[in-house]
Amino acid sequence: MNIATLLAGGRTRLGSHFFELLVGVGLAVLLFDLLRRLVTDTLRVFDLFLFVKEGIVLGLVIGLAGIGLALTYSILHFPNFAHGDYITMGAFAGWVVSYVIAGLGSFDLRDLFLIGVRGDAGGVAVGTSVVQTPVAIVTGLLVAIAFTILATILIDRVIYRPMRDEGVITLLITSVGVALILRYSIAFVWGQETTTLTANSRPQFTAPGIGVQVSTHELTLVACTLVLIAGIHYLIQQTKLGTAMRAMADNPDLAAITGIPTERVVLATWIIAGGATGAAGYLVGLETGILAFNTGWTLLLLIFAAVILGGVGSIYGAIFGGLVIGIVSNVALVWIPSDFTTAAAFLVMIVVLLVKPKGLFEGVTTA
Amino acid sequence: MTRNRADDLRARIGDTDLVLVLGVMIAMYAMFTAFGLLLGLGFGSIVSTLQQITFLTAAYALIVLALNLQWGYAGLLNIGVAGFMAVGVYTMAILTASPDPGPTGVPGFGLPLLVGILGGMLAAALFGGLVALPAIRLRADYLAIVTLAFGEIIRIAVNSQTFQSVSVLGFETGTGGSRGIQGPTNPVRALYYTDPSNPALGRTEIGGVIFDAFGALGVEEPVVVDLTYTLVLLGFVVLFYVLLTRIVKSPFGRVLKAIREDELVAKSLGKHTSRFKIITFMTGCALMGLGGILWQGSQSLVTPDQFDPLLTFYVFIALIIGGSGSNTGGVIGAALFVGLLFQGPVFASRLVSNFAGFESAPNTFPDAVAGLGSLDVQPLVAYSLSEIQSLRFVLVGVVLILVMAKRPQGVLGHRKSPAVGVDPYRRDPDGDETESPTDRGNANEATESDSS
Numbered sequence: 147m148n149i150a151t152l153l154a155g156g157r158t159r160l161g162s163h164f165f166e167l168l169v170g171v172g173l174a175v176l177l178f179d180l181l182r183r184l185v186t187d188t189l190r191v192f193d194l195f196l197f198v199k200e201g202i203v204l205g206l207v208i209g210l211a212g213i214g215l216a217l218t219y220s221i222l223h224f225p226n227f228a229h230g231d232y233i234t235m236g237a238f239a240g241w242v243v244s245y246v247i248a249g250l251g252s253f254d255l256r257d258l259f260l261i262g263v264r265g266d267a268g269g270v271a272v273g274t275s276v277v278q279t280p281v282a283i284v285t286g287l288l289v290a291i292a293f294t295i296l297a298t299i300l301i302d303r304v305i306y307r308p309m310r311d312e313g314v315i316t317l318l319i320t321s322v323g324v325a326l327i328l329r330y331s332i333a334f335v336w337g338q339e340t341t342t343l344t345a346n347s348r349p350q351f352t353a354p355g356i357g358v359q360v361s362t363h364e365l366t367l368v369a370c371t372l373v374l375i376a377g378i379h380y381l382i383q384q385t386k387l388g389t390a391m392r393a394m395a396d397n398p399d400l401a402a403i404t405g406i407p408t409e410r411v412v413l414a415t416w417i418i419a420g421g422a423t424g425a426a427g428y429l430v431g432l433e434t435g436i437l438a439f440n441t442g443w444t445l446l447l448l449i450f451a452a453v454i455l456g457g458v459g460s461i462y463g464a465i466f467g468g469l470v471i472g473i474v475s476n477v478a479l480v481w482i483p484s485d486f487t488t489a490a491a492f493l494v495m496i497v498v499l500l501v502k503p504k505g506l507f508e509g510v511t512t513a
Numbered sequence: 514m515t516r517n518r519a520d521d522l523r524a525r526i527g528d529t530d531l532v533l534v535l536g537v538m539i540a541m542y543a544m545f546t547a548f549g550l551l552l553g554l555g556f557g558s559i560v561s562t563l564q565q566i567t568f569l570t571a572a573y574a575l576i577v578l579a580l581n582l583q584w585g586y587a588g589l590l591n592i593g594v595a596g597f598m599a600v601g602v603y604t605m606a607i608l609t610a611s612p613d614p615g616p617t618g619v620p621g622f623g624l625p626l627l628v629g630i631l632g633g634m635l636a637a638a639l640f641g642g643l644v645a646l647p648a649i650r651l652r653a654d655y656l657a658i659v660t661l662a663f664g665e666i667i668r669i670a671v672n673s674q675t676f677q678s679v680s681v682l683g684f685e686t687g688t689g690g691s692r693g694i695q696g697p698t699n700p701v702r703a704l705y706y707t708d709p710s711n712p713a714l715g716r717t718e719i720g721g722v723i724f725d726a727f728g729a730l731g732v733e734e735p736v737v738v739d740l741t742y743t744l745v746l747l748g749f750v751v752l753f754y755v756l757l758t759r760i761v762k763s764p765f766g767r768v769l770k771a772i773r774e775d776e777l778v779a780k781s782l783g784k785h786t787s788r789f790k791i792i793t794f795m796t797g798c799a800l801m802g803l804g805g806i807l808w809q810g811s812q813s814l815v816t817p818d819q820f821d822p823l824l825t826f827y828v829f830i831a832l833i834i835g836g837s838g839s840n841t842g843g844v845i846g847a848a849l850f851v852g853l854l855f856q857g858p859v860f861a862s863r864l865v866s867n868f869a870g871f872e873s874a875p876n877t878f879p880d881a882v883a884g885l886g887s888l889d890v891q892p893l894v895a896y897s898l899s900e901i902q903s904l905r906f907v908l909v910g911v912v913l914i915l916v917m918a919k920r921p922q923g924v925l926g927h928r929k930s931p932a933v934g935v936d937p938y939r940r941d942p943d944g945d946e947t948e949s950p951t952d953r954g955n956a957n958e959a960t961e962s963d964s965s
Contacts, residue, residue, distance in 0.1 A: 256879035326910030485673035492662035
């Protein structure tokens with residue numbers, strides 16, 4: 147408690163900028179050290195670019211997955227802990243369809259359904275990849291989106307809707323229940339092993355001048371993410387629905403009183419969030435090439451970190467936060483062993499919460 | 514009114530809470546004895562089963578009680594429980610491990626067990642303070658996510674190769690990485706064996722008598738040792754219970770409940786609320802550390818897998834079933850969770866597969882549902898039984914949602930103690946003043962609607 151008073155005292159003396167100052171100094175030291183390493187050649191420029199590229203790809207995955215979480219967090223006012231398992235659900239739904247389309251005729255339907263977790267139809271055998279089986283991949287992506295939308299609406303109708311007026315903690319705990327049901331239903335059907343989804347991600351392209359290679363699947367992921375983000379941006383900024391959503395995020399009571407059909411807006415929110423989440427799940431599978439029953443759950447904390455970093459409620463904040471988390475956890479490899487990259491990302495989130503408790507995009511909701 | 518009659522009855526029975534807990538435990542014992550008899554287990558195996566149930570119940574109860582102090586009374590949503598337990602257990606293990614552990618072990622400081630336990634509690638409390646100091650002023654849901662992230666950081670740290678072996682001031686030590694670190698020898702063994710770490714060297718006098726007595730009933734030596742340790746654990750549950758009940762009934766506890774109900778009010782009454790919250794958080798973390806030491810630290814090997822974030826959610830589910838804000842509810846919740854959700858399904862599936870006499874279960878889900886085409890449900894049932902581990906979690910999720918939807922206050926949550934010391938709703942002026950605030954009826958309904 148003495149430390150608490152000391153800290154409080156320190157804050158008043160230094161103004162409210164104590165933590166900001168500390169973080170600023172820390173960042174400056176790191177930046178200086180990065181330059182020193184580049185100059186003294188203990189860190190190759192190529193490696194740095196590689197870290198940044200990996201970081202951007204991971205960041206876009208997290209950002210895309212974070213859009214759905216940010217939307218439901220701001221409009222329904224609770225952190226959905228089942229969000230990670232929505233990602234897994236979308237990925238499994240989409241990839242089963244991709245496998246069936248890519249491997250029909252040459253493999254047993256049962257094996258294809260198991261997408262290589264068990265049985266003979268592994269990723270390499272079926273040969274799924276953007277270049278070899280484009281139809282299967284596109285259909286799979288669309289199915290992942292559609293399936294996740296339907297499932298999220300169903301879950302909302304059955305579970306969340308009757309509890310709409312409950313407090314944030316009640317809904318948070320309920321969503322943990324939903325998460326357990328989804329995750330272990332998937333484990334029940336597909337088992338707990340990790341599967342290799344794709345045959346390969348060739349051809350690779352070499353970025354001119356830098357020498358960093360980019361695979362087809364990474365390009366697909368970046369392209370799809372940018373299209374989805376643009377679409378959601380248009381929806382929220384330019385349509386009547388978007389205005390209604392922003393109004394609800396800002397003040398749900400006022401929105402209801404001005405005649406906004408809140409339940410319909412909630413439905414639309416789940417549709418947009420579910421679609422983005424399903425797509426994210428499928429694309430994560432495509433880019434990383436692996437999938438397991440807990441893929442989404444392990445991503446969830448990073449997604450939360452991104453959403454909080456950006457300031458809950460802002461989809462741009464979520465994408466920006468995702469990029470920060472992605473780049474930090476990769477560039478951190480310059481200083482720390484690879485075991486700790488995730489820990490570094492969480493640490494960044496905690497530090498941001500200390501400096502700016504409302505996130506980097508403070509006060510901006512769904513805009 | 515019936516409520517008055519019920520109160521009279523309670524007063525005559527005396528400590529109703531004890532009766533409630535014992536009632537639940539007896540019901541659990543009856544259920545698992547029935548399972549054991551139906552499965553054709555011998556007396557020794559049934560005793561062993563009941564011992565395991567009691568051990569897990571007591572272990573969960575310890576952590577649930579600690580969490581209840583943070584969440585039930587101060588409203589601090591800590592979902593890094595597993596992380597704080599890990600800090601306590603690992604500190605204890607490192608402090609007590611022998612400096613010369615042989616080729617496979619991890620060297621430690623070789624300090625006495627008591628020092629290790631106190632050190633573990635202190636470390637857990639300090640880490641709790643480290644998280645709480647900055648995070649306590651955040652919103653409840655942010656605190657939840659920060660604590661969850663902290664738990665993961667701890668698990669990543671103890672799992673990493675970097676800390677597998679390190680040297681501190683010339684001392685070689687470490688966490689053992691993913692292979693884990695050996696736990697200390699259970700002091701209970703000293704009661705039975707002349708050399709606690711090597712049973713082959715002979716028994717003590719007491720050991721001989723007790724082992725013979727139990728051996729005649731078909732109970733094996735390890736079970737007797739575990740049984741004794743379970744009794745020690747039950748002693749700690751009582752200790753935790755008394756300690757927490759005293760804390761929450763004290764003026765300090767009243768402030769906590771005021772913070773839970775409305776922090777602004779507590780603040781405007783001149784209470785330094787963040788100080789209260791930080792102290793509570795640190796105390797809760799120290800108790801989680803101790804609970805973790807008594808539970809996971811009693812295993813011969815401590816590994817990072819034992820501190821999966823899921824463990825935190827189990828503890829939460831136990832507390833929610835019992836009703837947060839009620840210590841008795843927490844203990845009952847722990848018993849119900851262990852009996853019905855954790856061990857119950859496993860035994861039930863063993864029972865079904867024993868009696869149904871299925872052929873070997875299909876390996877995959879498609880094979881299992883293939884039988885449905887010809888209206889044959891047997892493969893699916895057999896597959897479900899073989900995958901009961903997964904289905905158990907689905908059940909846990911369903912129960913969690915049902916509790917939150919139908920009875921968010923839990924089984925005993927209606928007895929959540931009100932923030933006021935003197936009941937403002939009491940009509941009978943001659944009421945017993947010493948009556949515990951948790952034993953009230955109508956007043957709590959009012960507090961409850963205020964708090965929800």
